[in-house]
Amino acid sequence: MYFDFHRSEVWEYPDRISVQVIYKLYTDPGYLSVHKIIDAEKYIFVYTMEGKGKFYVDGKEINVVANQLLVVNAKESLSYSCSGKCWNFWLFEYKNSTNSLTPNVVYDFFMKKEELMMSSMALEALKEENRVLASTLFASLYYIALDKIKRGVMDKKYKVITSATNYIRENLSTFSVDDLSAYLNINERTLLNIFNDYLGTSPKKLHKYMRLEASKEYLETTRMSIEEIAKTLGYANSGHFSAVFKSEYSITPARYRMIFNAGVSSQI
Structure with a gap:
């Protein structure tokens, strides 16, 4: 927990x-x-x-x-x-x-x-x-x-988005847009249009965000090494993971973990 x-x-x-x-x-x-x-x-x-x-x-x-x-x-x-x-x-x-x-x-x-x-x-x-x-x-x-x-936005597109996000969450390390399209039985162009209309983003960008958020959870709640987290989430290597993480959050994974742990300790 x-x-x-x-x-x-x-x-x-x-x-x-x-x-x-x-x-x-x-x-x-x-x-x-x-x-x-x-x-x-x-x-x-x-x-x-x-x-x-x-x-x-x-x-x-x-x-x-x-x-x-x-x-x-x-x-x-x-x-x-x-x-x-x-x-x-x-x-x-x-x-x-x-x-x-x-x-x-x-x-x-x-x-x-x-x-x-x-x-x-x-x-x-x-x-x-x-x-x-x-x-x-x-x-x-x-x-x-x-x-x-x-406005009743929650329609058929909502069901597609819900199924898609659940699929992405369960396949963070192996995700591809082709596999998602096949899983939903929706062609890629239609899927991209639904994502753009509903979320203003693409499946690929959503996967990137969800994978990074998952990495933050690992950094906050486990003692897994940076290499182990990168491997678990399907990054090419720890260097690639660190570069993507820093690009998104302007901080390295190791530094993020240190700051988070310091903050938790101060509240105890």
């Missing part, structure tokens, strides 16, 4: 949306969270990146899977747990004077790379107790989700 989070000491923020807690969690089958203190004015925005989760909200069972969004509002009781081999998700606790996403309803929703980066930026801002910036970034993410859901 791995998590990165921050809880602000102050809740108030004089705008429509105020975020207090942000979590990024990678959980396993033993994960369970039970909320002992219930705040009926609080909402929890949960986006599942991978795996399966189960919620119990005021006695009602709600199941979520990858690329789904759930806004939770509990009046009496709340707990949630991993219900599959893993459950990896973003979680934001917030208050909103005019909540527009219906609580306790599961929505199909896919976060683009830019929106995932927005989530990371919000978490970093909250860690610095910059509640205005964190809440503003989350508000942008919230209204992006609301707009997509209202």
Whole structure:
């Protein structure tokens, strides 16, 4: 299990949306969270990146899977747990004077790379107790989700994108666009058009991003060497992996691991 989070000491923020807690969690089958203190004015925005989760909200069972969004509002009781081999998700606790996403309803929703980066930026801002910036970034993410859901963007293309991202995630070390096209039984030109229309990117670029994000998880949660991580994720060698990583994040994998571990140690 791995998590990165921050809880602000102050809740108030004089705008429509105020975020207090942000979590990024990678959980396993033993994960369970039970909320002992219930705040009926609080909402929890949960986006599942991978795996399966189960919620119990005021006695009602709600199941979520990858690329789904759930806004939770509990009046009496709340707990949630991993219900599959893993459950990896973003979680934001917030208050909103005019909540527009219906609580306790599961929505199909896919976060683009830019929106995932927005989530990371919000978490970093909250860690610095910059509640205005964190809440503003989350508000942008919230209204992006609301707009997509209202416009009914989640159609057949959504199913293609969901299947494609699951396939990429399961084949990070061996992925090719040809194999993806064959798996989905869609010709490459049609697949590229769907990706461009829906995500504004290509399968190849999405694979690059997902593979790099997976490498960050290995760097943060394991003692695998740079060479082992490169081999596991299908890079030609450790030098190629380091060059791609530095090009994307402006830092080497080894330096990233050192900074991350130093940050974790300071919180213990």
